[in-house]
Amino acid sequence: xxxxxxxxxxxxxxxxxxxxxxxxxxxxxxxxxxxxxxxxxxxxxxxxxxxxxxxxxxxxxxxxxxxxxxxxxxxxxxxxxxxxxxxxx
Amino acid sequence: xxxxxxxxxxxxxxxxxxxxxxxxxxxxxxxxxxxxxxxxxxxxxxxxxxxxxxxxxxxxxxxxxxxxxxxxxxxxxxxxx
Amino acid sequence: xxxxxxxxxxxxxxxxxxxxxxxxxxxxxxxxxxxxxxxxxxxxxxxxxxxxxxxxxxxxxxxxxxxxxxxxxxxxxxxxxxxxxxxxxxxxxxxxxxxxxxxxxxxxxxxxxxxxxxxxxxxxxxxxxxxxxxxxxxxxxxxxxxxxxxxxxxxxxxx
Numbered sequence: 634x635x636x637x638x639x640x641x642x643x644x645x646x647x648x649x650x651x652x653x654x655x656x657x658x659x660x661x662x663x664x665x666x667x668x669x670x671x672x673x674x675x676x677x678x679x680x681x682x683x684x685x686x687x688x689x690x691x692x693x694x695x696x697x698x699x700x701x702x703x704x705x706x707x708x709x710x711x712x713x714x715x716x717x718x719x720x721x722x
Numbered sequence: 723x724x725x726x727x728x729x730x731x732x733x734x735x736x737x738x739x740x741x742x743x744x745x746x747x748x749x750x751x752x753x754x755x756x757x758x759x760x761x762x763x764x765x766x767x768x769x770x771x772x773x774x775x776x777x778x779x780x781x782x783x784x785x786x787x788x789x790x791x792x793x794x795x796x797x798x799x800x801x802x803x
Numbered sequence: 804x805x806x807x808x809x810x811x812x813x814x815x816x817x818x819x820x821x822x823x824x825x826x827x828x829x830x831x832x833x834x835x836x837x838x839x840x841x842x843x844x845x846x847x848x849x850x851x852x853x854x855x856x857x858x859x860x861x862x863x864x865x866x867x868x869x870x871x872x873x874x875x876x877x878x879x880x881x882x883x884x885x886x887x888x889x890x891x892x893x894x895x896x897x898x899x900x901x902x903x904x905x906x907x908x909x910x911x912x913x914x915x916x917x918x919x920x921x922x923x924x925x926x927x928x929x930x931x932x933x934x935x936x937x938x939x940x941x942x943x944x945x946x947x948x949x950x951x952x953x954x955x956x957x958x959x960x961x962x
Binding site for chain 3: 680681682683684685686688689690692693694697698700701703704705707708710711714715718719720
């Protein structure tokens with residue numbers, strides 16, 4: 634069983650490594666991910682939000698929903714641990 | 723991106739990952755997992771994603787290690803398998 | 804020397820003068836750094852999440868070096884719950900307030916009707932309000948996770 638799991642892991646790793654051969658180069662300006670919306674963020678973020686750090690502008694303003702539900706997820710995790718473990722004294 | 727440093731960090735990341743899942747002592751596995759988190763933090767800082775590196779250093783290496791140790795305190799220290 | 808030996812006899816297992824003094828000196832600076840990371844997130848790497856974790860780590864450090872009683876006296880259990888809920892409410896409250904003022908959900912420039920400060924300046928200030936909310940929620944949740952997981956839920960003793 635252990636040898637079978639090892640072979641499965643090896644094959645999956647080989648397929649994943651084969652898949653990375655189609656990736657664009659690191660920091661390629663012509664990559665599909667960086668021609669669609671990134672140019673707008675890089676050029677307009679400081680003028681539109683007055684925040685010099687573009688990462689904060691994207692996280693807090695353009696992708697506000699994402700950060701909001703990230704906070705809600707952490708809040709729910711804390712709530713779950715408190716409701717399972719906490720015993721009233 | 724310097725390929726020498728990259729290769730060294732990636733090699734250490736693989737070694738730490740294998741050591742974390744093979745070691746029997748859960749406390750040692752937790753500490754090695756903290757080392758793994760710091761190496762990933764280094765890798766991200768070296769690739770230019772400083773915000774992600776900051777989050778990894780605080781959450782992955784700082785708080786989650788303490789939470790793992792606190793959980794091991796209430797269970798057994800040796801893993802059975 | 805005799806006084807020191809007497810003092811060591813009366814201390815409980817695990818208490819150390821060196822560690823306690825070091826933590827007493829370090830904790831204010833850690834908290835100051837956490838506040839700096841939250842507030843300076845507009846200009847440098849960082850933000851609400853990282854700053855909140857650092858602020859929570861300072862209280863975790865008190866719980867590690869001293870005992871749970873000292874940690875609970877520095878940060879009350881009730882205060883912790885109130886701060887966590889306040890943080891999560893601050894984020895959603897700002898977002899709903901934007902919708903109530905006539906803009907879109909999470910469109911901070913709509914808050915210009917409340918206090919005229921300029922729509923672009925409000926987008927910058929809205930991000931700041933939201934980051935403070937994230938920081939408060941994350942700090943409270945991290946401290947609460949540490950208390951519950953390390954003491955088994957009764958908050959008496961642990962780690």
